[in-house]
Amino acid sequence: MFVRFGKHFLFNFKTKIFLTRNELILMFISKRGDMAVFKKARTESVLFITLDSCRYDTFINAEIPHMRAVGPIWRAMAPGNFTYPSHAAIFMGFTPGDAQSKESFVNPMIGKIFKMRGGGFSGPGKHRFILEGENIIDGFKIRGYYCLGTGALAWFDAKQPTGKVLTRDFHDFYFPGNVWFLEKQLNWMSKKMKENDRPVFLFLNIGETHFPYYFQGAPWNKDINPCTPMAGEKTMPLNAGAARRRVWNMWTQVLNHYWNHLRKAIR
Template sequence: MVVNHLVWLILDSCRYDSFLAASTPNFDRLGQVELRYSYASWTAPSHLAFLMGLTPHRSPAGRFASEVYADEFAQWGRRLGVETRFEDFVPELSLPCKLRKLGYATLARVSLPVLNPRTLLSRYFDDYRLMERYDQFAAMVEELEFGSQPMFVLLNLGETHYPYLLEDAPRLAGLHGAARGAQAPGFFVAEEMERMRLAQIRAVERVDRLFAGLLAKAPAQTHFIVCADHGELFGEDGFFGHGPVMHPKVFEVPFLEGRCSDIV
């Protein structure tokens, strides 16, 4: 049985409709993007769900949550090329822990300080690093090398997070403006909201162009997951951003997956 490499790309804050509006010829090679829903409205808890082995869900009606979770854990067997079930994840309930037991090297590169290596999210990773800037997917691709040992690679991409690669955007300092003494700008006007919405779409397109290099590097037995951790608001109902917000657009995320060997 061939064990697959696993690469999980998380486009931070990327709205589902932003992904749809972008030109993504390289992501499209993996398969059809679908609408799914995040388990949380901001980065840290969403990534915790990911690292428990839970991808964004479909919000199925008429089913018990326990059934949905069991089905989700069973999907890892298909993705990895090994037999797996929910019981294999306990008691840790950790995807990187499970993969290390299977002989995987575990590597993570993250773009946002809220995911820094001193948080509990870094547990069970052999190599976990916060990038120097939020927009360094190109550097992640350049350094990544595959060997004979199966790899689990988690890449949190900040290009689609505020300020969406805009050099002159008003800055929300610190952890999304929460740092002591940080002074946020006045609330964004409609024109600024629209400018940032369009910038996020362009950021998706930049990430897609860089993804071509990762596809070229990845061995045939590499399974990719591409999704967002949550969405973003650009003025809808008076909101901007994500986090302490209860709005459908914050929970709508793109999801697609596929294996290199299946790409034509």
């Protein structure tokens, strides 16, 4: 499909929105080169977004017309049960999928968006990118891409030993300090993109959809966690939690607000 913003056609690949129990995956591939010469390394730029812990039912019930307009929505199973294993698998080419589907990319066992040579079973369908290297980031670097990433969860804090695994292969990576700093992430991305003239693999992990479900300017105390198992003594009364979840839906509108900012960053 073509996705149109004003006069600009930004993406000319079938944009996929994968909704899982653990996160939302948005995959955009933007044409920046000769699509006809398949023997050469493709030169499309790739924007990969994960909305951490954003559930399928939350997304479907949200008022997000701009995001819905991007492409079809697929209910999919994440390759891991929390942030680290999901992203570790994704970076090896095992994106979320629907095991019942016979469509490439929707079911990565049929055909992968990112296929690593020597890694995993090669299904009967088509692969979008066939990459060499240790993982997909390394694979895009080998192709001459500028690999840029930013993640909101602590698993992406490169200053910690546990945060190095998911971040070390990027040319530049930014950890904003907590899960509610999307604006900082976008500003950093915009600055880095202005300094670059190569095809880009751009990864963005968004944390506002992860507990404590707080975004900058939200009308509640971020220190009170509605996620009962993680809250300890700071848990919320049931009625307060329900009220907060209703107000939390405001975040989807905030995310829509950022959408124009995001698309400008990847031009």
